Amino acid sequence: MKKLTADVVVIGVGTAGMGAFRNALLHTPNAYLIESHVFGTTCARVGCMPSKLLIAAAEARHHALHTDPFGVHLDKQSIQVNGAEVMQRVKSERDRFVGFVLEDVNAWDESRRIMGAAKFIDEHTIQIDDHTQIHAERIVIATGSRPVIAPEWQALGDKLIINDDVFSWDTLPESVAVFGPGVIGLELGQALSRLGVKVAIFGRGGALGGITDPVVLQQAIEIFDEELDLHLSSQTEVALNADGKVAVNWSQNGENGTFVADYLLAAIGRRPNVDNIGLENINIERDARGVPIANPLTMQTSIPHIFIAGDASNQLPLLHEASDQGKIAGDNAGKFPHITEGLRRSPIGVVFTNPQIASIGSRFAQLQQKHGDDFANKVAVGEVSFKNQGRSRVMLVNKGHLRVYADKQSGALLGAEMVGPAAEHLAHLLSWAHQMNMTVPQMLDMPFYHPVIEEGLRTALRDVAKALNS
Ligand SMILES: Cc1cc2nc3c(=O)[nH]c(=O)nc-3n(C[C@H](O)[C@H](O)[C@H](O)COP(=O)(O)OP(=O)(O)OC[C@H]3O[C@@H](n4cnc5c(N)ncnc54)[C@H](O)[C@@H]3O)c2cc1C
Numbered sequence: 001m002k003k004l005t006a007d008v009v010v011i012g013v014g015t016a017g018m019g020a021f022r023n024a025l026l027h028t029p030n031a032y033l034i035e036s037h038v039f040g041t042t043c044a045r046v047g048c049m050p051s052k053l054l055i056a057a058a059e060a061r062h063h064a065l066h067t068d069p070f071g072v073h074l075d076k077q078s079i080q081v082n083g084a085e086v087m088q089r090v091k092s093e094r095d096r097f098v099g100f101v102l103e104d105v106n107a108w109d110e111s112r113r114i115m116g117a118a119k120f121i122d123e124h125t126i127q128i129d130d131h132t133q134i135h136a137e138r139i140v141i142a143t144g145s146r147p148v149i150a151p152e153w154q155a156l157g158d159k160l161i162i163n164d165d166v167f168s169w170d171t172l173p174e175s176v177a178v179f180g181p182g183v184i185g186l187e188l189g190q191a192l193s194r195l196g197v198k199v200a201i202f203g204r205g206g207a208l209g210g211i212t213d214p215v216v217l218q219q220a221i222e223i224f225d226e227e228l229d230l231h232l233s234s235q236t237e238v239a240l241n242a243d244g245k246v247a248v249n250w251s252q253n254g255e256n257g258t259f260v261a262d263y264l265l266a267a268i269g270r271r272p273n274v275d276n277i278g279l280e281n282i283n284i285e286r287d288a289r290g291v292p293i294a295n296p297l298t299m300q301t302s303i304p305h306i307f308i309a310g311d312a313s314n315q316l317p318l319l320h321e322a323s324d325q326g327k328i329a330g331d332n333a334g335k336f337p338h339i340t341e342g343l344r345r346s347p348i349g350v351v352f353t354n355p356q357i358a359s360i361g362s363r364f365a366q367l368q369q370k371h372g373d374d375f376a377n378k379v380a381v382g383e384v385s386f387k388n389q390g391r392s393r394v395m396l397v398n399k400g401h402l403r404v405y406a407d408k409q410s411g412a413l414l415g416a417e418m419v420g421p422a423a424e425h426l427a428h429l430l431s432w433a434h435q436m437n438m439t440v441p442q443m444l445d446m447p448f449y450h451p452v453i454e455e456g457l458r459t460a461l462r463d464v465a466k467a468l469n470s
């Protein structure tokens with residue numbers, strides 16, 4: 001067994017781990033990076049980027065099929081999807097993004113990058129497979145997350161797939177049963193459906209796209225139900241047919257049926273990779289899911305020299321959060337025992353469906369939980385439907401609903417949830433205002449051009465301003 005000593009060891013070379021290593025190096029050259037699988041990051045290889053590439057192809061077909069209302073007529077038969085070409089572009093563009101990540105990784109001294117699965121032996125010792133042990137003064141856990149798999153799906157063998165598998169396809173399949181109408185299931189399910197793949201989406205408890213505001217949720221269900229085969233509160237049984245197809249027997253509200261598909265795509269959530277890194281060997285404080293608890297401003301765990309970042313921390317499993325957390329954790333691990341609080345931004349989340357779903361600041365459910373029966377006295381709610389919003393109608397994207405929450409006493413923007421056109425942009429405007437602690441009257445003093453979708457946001461803000469004055 002090779003034995004090394006280090007000031008800082010970073011476990012996991014994803015976005016968070018790379019940020020942590022980069023920042024630790026600002027304080028000490030004696031740092032190591034450990035990766036058990038491949039370099040390239042989840043985001044670039046099998047996450048954010050390839051999913052957006054697949055969605056872009058789906059949008060191209062969707063637009064081509066929906067030009068008639070503008071008086072522009074295309075021969076629908078001539079609009080063909082070449083699955084092999086779709087996947088070729090997804091993979092080649094994806095590889096380009098991965099290439100940039102690999103350039104960064106390769107710029108680091110090779111002797112500082114160790115391949116293998118890392119495990120805690122004790123609070124200061126990390127073992128990598130059975131070949132290396134490192135005594136580390138400080139450690140950053142940045143091991144990411146993996147999809148949750150229901151035990152009963154194991155019998156499906158290679159017909160059970162996860163997001164990683166989708167982005168290794170050479171062509172598109174005929175049919176996919178998507179389990180989980182959350183962020184991943186809805187993004188990939190809609191994209192595949194718009195590319196002509198037969199898709200059914202199965203969920204639990206009526207949830208959709210992570211929306212917590214009941215009014216926005218109802219609007220979203222109506223919108224997505226128009227084009228997708230949604231079963232949001234279904235009981236399901238899954239079996240592998242003799243012909244190798246997946247059969248999903250479902251029942252919902254007294255109705256039942258069978259959906260037969262080439263694959264079952266598991267998208268029912270992701271779990272942090274902290275169950276297999278030897279945490280049982282160290283006395284670290286963990287939450288109900290077994291994840292080390294960390295201060296979100298310093299990313300320090302209950303063991304002062306151990307930090308955690310990215311999806312592994314289970315705080316906000318999003319790319320920009322992984323990047324910020326990695327920077328904070330690496331900086332603090334590098335300069336420990338002097339640690340400082342890093343920048344945490346206002347929360348923002350975007351689901352890249354069409355229409356998009358987004359939230360900023362506090363979600364409706366969080367405000368409800370905080371205020372309970374006092375919600376109506378504490379929170380003013382304003383809203384807008386995009387059905388008759390001028391610019392949205394012009395462009396025929398007039399579907400959706402936005403709800404804005406403000407503090408009744410101070411008028412400060414608290415949060416928003418929405419489904420609708422340009423939600424990614426509206427969410428950015430709102431989250432910047434939220435981070436600046438702006439009040440609704442201050443936001444209404446900002447410029448709004450004409451005719452733009454942001455005028456819809458102004459309607460919602462005026463609505464909430466009325467509720468503030470009442
Ligand atoms: C399909 C999909 C689409 C997404 N789209 C978006 C999006 O549009 N926008 C957005 O903000 N977020 C998106 N996300 C989420 C985003 O990708 C993640 O939040 C982010 O990539 C997490 O980065 P990370 O560094 O924590 O983990 P990762 O990039 O997964 O890195 C963790 C690394 O740790 C390694 N590792 C694990 N265990 C060990 C061990 N014991 N020893 C050594 N190494 C180990 C892993 O192999 C991996 O390389 C998406 C995710 C998915 C799956």
Ligand SMILES: NC(=O)c1ccc[n+]([C@@H]2O[C@H](COP(=O)([O-])OP(=O)(O)OC[C@H]3O[C@@H](n4cnc5c(N)ncnc54)[C@H](O)[C@@H]3O)[C@@H](O)[C@H]2O)c1
Nearest residue numbers: 180181182183184185202203204207267268269317350351
């Ligand atoms: N655009 C983005 O920013 C983006 C895109 C993809 C992924 N992500 C990140 O990845 C994370 C994981 O995404 P995800 O979609 O896997 O999880 P999710 O938590 O967003 O959604 C999981 C869904 O599965 C449902 N579900 C749970 N158990 C089920 C079961 N047995 N059968 C059917 N449905 C079930 C849940 O009710 C929920 O609707 C997200 O929380 C997000 O942070 C972000």
